[in-house]
Amino acid sequence: MDDLSDLYQEIILSHNKRPRNSDPLDPSTGQAEGFNPLCGDKLTVYVRNSENFLETVSCDTDGCAISRASGSIMTTMVANKEIIEVEKLIEDTKLLLTGEDEPEVDLIEHGDMAALIGVRKFPARIKCATLAWHALESALKGNNEATTE
Amino acid sequence: MDDLSDLYQEIILSHNKRPRNSDPLDPSTGQAEGFNPLCGDKLTVYVRNSENFLETVSCDTDGCAISRASGSIMTTMVANKEIIEVEKLIEDTKLLLTGEDEPEVDLIEHGDMAALIGVRKFPARIKCATLAWHALESALKGNNEATTE
Amino acid sequence: MKKASTLRDDFPILNQEVNGKPLIYLDNAATTQKPKVVIDRVSSFLSEENANIHRGVHHLSMNATKAYDQARSAVAKFINANSDNEIIFVRGATEAINLVANSFGKSLLEKGDEILVTEMEHHANIVPWQLVARETGAKVIPIAITDHGEIDLNDFESKINKRTKIASFIHVSNALGTINPAKRMIQILKAKDIPVLLDGAQAVAHQAVNVQDLGCDFYVFSSHKLFGPDGMGVLYGRNELLSKMSPYQGGGDMIEVVSFDGTTFREPPERFEAGTPNISGAIGLKEAIDYINDLGWDTIEKIESSLLKYCTEKLSSIPSLKIIGTAQKKVPVLSFTMGSAHPHDIATILDSKGIAVRAGHHCAQPLMKRLGVSATTRASLSFYNNVEEIDQLGEALEQVSKIFEN
Amino acid sequence: MKKASTLRDDFPILNQEVNGKPLIYLDNAATTQKPKVVIDRVSSFLSEENANIHRGVHHLSMNATKAYDQARSAVAKFINANSDNEIIFVRGATEAINLVANSFGKSLLEKGDEILVTEMEHHANIVPWQLVARETGAKVIPIAITDHGEIDLNDFESKINKRTKIASFIHVSNALGTINPAKRMIQILKAKDIPVLLDGAQAVAHQAVNVQDLGCDFYVFSSHKLFGPDGMGVLYGRNELLSKMSPYQGGGDMIEVVSFDGTTFREPPERFEAGTPNISGAIGLKEAIDYINDLGWDTIEKIESSLLKYCTEKLSSIPSLKIIGTAQKKVPVLSFTMGSAHPHDIATILDSKGIAVRAGHHCAQPLMKRLGVSATTRASLSFYNNVEEIDQLGEALEQVSKIFEN
Numbered sequence A, B: 001m002d003d004l005s006d007l008y009q010e011i012i013l014s015h016n017k018r019p020r021n022s023d024p025l026d027p028s029t030g031q032a033e034g035f036n037p038l039c040g041d042k043l044t045v046y047v048r049n050s051e052n053f054l055e056t057v058s059c060d061t062d063g064c065a066i067s068r069a070s071g072s073i074m075t076t077m078v079a080n081k082e083i084i085e086v087e088k089l090i091e092d093t094k095l096l097l098t099g100e101d102e103p104e105v106d107l108i109e110h111g112d113m114a115a116l117i118g119v120r121k122f123p124a125r126i127k128c129a130t131l132a133w134h135a136l137e138s139a140l141k142g143n144n145e146a147t148t149e
Numbered sequence C, D: 001m002k003k004a005s006t007l008r009d010d011f012p013i014l015n016q017e018v019n020g021k022p023l024i025y026l027d028n029a030a031t032t033q034k035p036k037v038v039i040d041r042v043s044s045f046l047s048e049e050n051a052n053i054h055r056g057v058h059h060l061s062m063n064a065t066k067a068y069d070q071a072r073s074a075v076a077k078f079i080n081a082n083s084d085n086e087i088i089f090v091r092g093a094t095e096a097i098n099l100v101a102n103s104f105g106k107s108l109l110e111k112g113d114e115i116l117v118t119e120m121e122h123h124a125n126i127v128p129w130q131l132v133a134r135e136t137g138a139k140v141i142p143i144a145i146t147d148h149g150e151i152d153l154n155d156f157e158s159k160i161n162k163r164t165k166i167a168s169f170i171h172v173s174n175a176l177g178t179i180n181p182a183k184r185m186i187q188i189l190k191a192k193d194i195p196v197l198l199d200g201a202q203a204v205a206h207q208a209v210n211v212q213d214l215g216c217d218f219y220v221f222s223s224h225k226l227f228g229p230d231g232m233g234v235l236y237g238r239n240e241l242l243s244k245m246s247p248y249q250g251g252g253d254m255i256e257v258v259s260f261d262g263t264t265f266r267e268p269p270e271r272f273e274a275g276t277p278n279i280s281g282a283i284g285l286k287e288a289i290d291y292i293n294d295l296g297w298d299t300i301e302k303i304e305s306s307l308l309k310y311c312t313e314k315l316s317s318i319p320s321l322k323i324i325g326t327a328q329k330k331v332p333v334l335s336f337t338m339g340s341a342h343p344h345d346i347a348t349i350l351d352s353k354g355i356a357v358r359a360g361h362h363c364a365q366p367l368m369k370r371l372g373v374s375a376t377t378r379a380s381l382s383f384y385n386n387v388e389e390i391d392q393l394g395e396a397l398e399q400v401s402k403i404f405e406n
Ligand SMILES: Cc1ncc(COP(=O)(O)O)c(C=O)c1O
Pocket: C252, C274, C275, C276, C277, D029, D030, D091, D092, D093, D094, D095, D122, D124, D125, D170, D172, D173, D174, D199, D200, D201, D202, D222, D224, D363
């Protein structure tokens, strides 16, 4: 039961219920779809950015609580940042969720994503948590599709 | 070893070495090929018969000792007989080789085929022994192919 | 007759803990568990009798060939085929449908022809037909279903026309549990001389199947959903059709004479079994069939219908839960949604309590779309499940409700 | 390093009597026997871990998926593929060749194009190409072999021309034991950009295979000839080609989105694995590969080359016996004829002494024709055989000579 309450924390459930920044951006400079064929989770990430700066992001998710929460949290973390910072955040998050070693959680660095660390105990669900981040990466690179497999 | 010497008796080996009546008949009234796709045994049975009487038969076999001997013995047994008698001989032979019950061997009725009774102990080889007889049946019926499967 | 309460003991896998809780296996529509006799038979074949079949004169090969042939006979009897030669061993239901689509469908279908399926098909009975349709110019036409998850028989009749060249539909729905009125539908189709394939993947584990009584031309199922080994499946085809069909895969055992000038093929079933088959799989499947025959359909149906009733009531008592698929005639398969709780979250929560269910589209995306859901959670039962397990499921789902404040 | 003398104990089947004599299993080219670890792994999977893979959120399904993926990795490493995604699980070598013939060959080949094979192919590498040739109007062109049973390299080069669109040939001959100079041939073919499939069914159990070093585009083999379970096989394909190929069979797991308006497919390997695969087969194959890796190729090759030498000498000492297939480089497979003694009679006599050999055309009818024999007797050895067994074989063959007065 402990693992379970770790996973479905208040903060996750709240992001799931009311995802932040879930409307398509208009205007946007790019977008990418994320799709997990194993479970059917599907989302679209929209970005508005210049070469060096990410102004704003939204994420529209049709999927489980983990993927919705992860996408929602992501949008709150990466907006108004230098691209180079965003890229570091993406890497850090992947490491947080999928790195071999038990991560040290830095609440400042990881922000609300720290709440998702419980997913590490649920290997089947890790891809739900990383999906939005992969899509963000694709959107910034100008690809418009990302799948996590 | 006993089963084996039963199978490869003098009489079988002699028919194998020098099959009787192995040349194509000319003229003939019918012929049929016998083919065992499992082992590749192949033979052709030629018949010269009227509606009721089988005048002469030959059997040209490319196959193992059992199929060659069986075909050779067959040609010596069925020639110059009423068709009705031949049909009975075919049935009797099948029973001899494949019938559920251990057959009683009647040397008059079964002739040299009695020597082939040893094949009953070698289930993989029974089809070798019946192939020529199936082909004869086909040739008399006007079909030109028979396979034992 | 065996007591239901001891049946579990026949299935070694059920005796284990998952996440600290006793395993409750409710994913039988995905794959069934194997009784010990089946596992032991596969083992004893591999460790005492293993040999390649056909063409072998030696003892092991002869015996393996015999055992393989006996497996074919057992399957033929099990579904009441007219002859052993009507049974073709394949990898599974999926391969069986692909075989028919290719060896039967492709030569039959022309541009504009129609292949009739239903909206509730498994992808295995959609995609092979789409692939053949693409090659031939034919079209795949889905028959509508009702909101209860039953075939709309009016729509069915209205979709049959002169261009309908094949009908291929699911006998029992993997996603909804619906038992379709196959015999009645086949009568209507056969009156118009339309060949019919029935996808029995979900039917064979729950009820006696009689292909001659059903009147279908082809019937397919997988061993692994019938308490047998994986990698093994069955295509039944009426001899009249099989004997006219061209080969599917080429290779050893299916040929008569091979030469670079031309090759001739054997009669069915060999024509459709190229290469070394899954011999231990066939022999294990026979053991599974023997097990079912020993148990008896009466026993199985009695247990399962009471489990279905109990589980339906239990789930219906959870306020936020909606059962998807409420056909009159069902096998014990229960798909459901629960307000804002996503099926994957439900499945994760259940798993943490040792309960194995499936969440997702169940390889039936068009059906999900038709029903307006993106996924469901599915509990699929077998005769070795019991009411205590269903009670546990109910309790766990109550907790799901709580977590998601449904 | 394990002692050769104790290796037999790893294979439970070898410890039995046939016709009152200890079993001498010399039919390894038909199928190899399975070490106990493999049989036990299949058993433990089925009795403790069985679940369907993919899409399952629950514990058993996740673990089964992991084990299946690990099997894919083990195979990739075993043949040195560049990536796990280049490994596709199929039923066997036969299915693998059919898959390539259909998904690769069919879209490539046009009327008049040529498919290069050799005169020593197994039917599995002839018939699938004949079937595609019939559909496309292409031709199957056999490369000549020498009387020793080696590929005639002059003829090989002369048969390559502008119409040559695919070459598909046997790595090691099942009927003769010949190890073909695959790497050299592939270099010549690749210099002309001709894609190459290597049929490794008889190679993988005798020597290390390195697909990148060989340079082939496709490589195929069967698990049951590699000490693994039956009903399982491998297609290796270079990712560059696989990713462009269209699906083979349609069904679950190989799709991305299915709708009646159109369906999209996943990337390899999933694109080519429709439906529930032989999961326990894949896991058992991994165990077989682990067993071989533990044993080591050095050990295996050392044992086998001395067995081959010993057996060749023993057979050559029998006056009426003629070895068919006397290539320079061979695996321990010995085909032979004996005067007027027909192979089936020889096999029956050997079987009565507990010796299992194969007699017939070995699924290579064109080769038999080329060599002017209708059938041969074949003794095929593995590392678990020994010289005492070969002595017994020799004695039994002397008796054959006597019976048939050769
Ligand atoms: C050289 C060769 N290729 C292909 C095959 C076919 O293998 P399988 O029957 O396992 O598909 C065999 C097996 O006999 C073989 O020896």
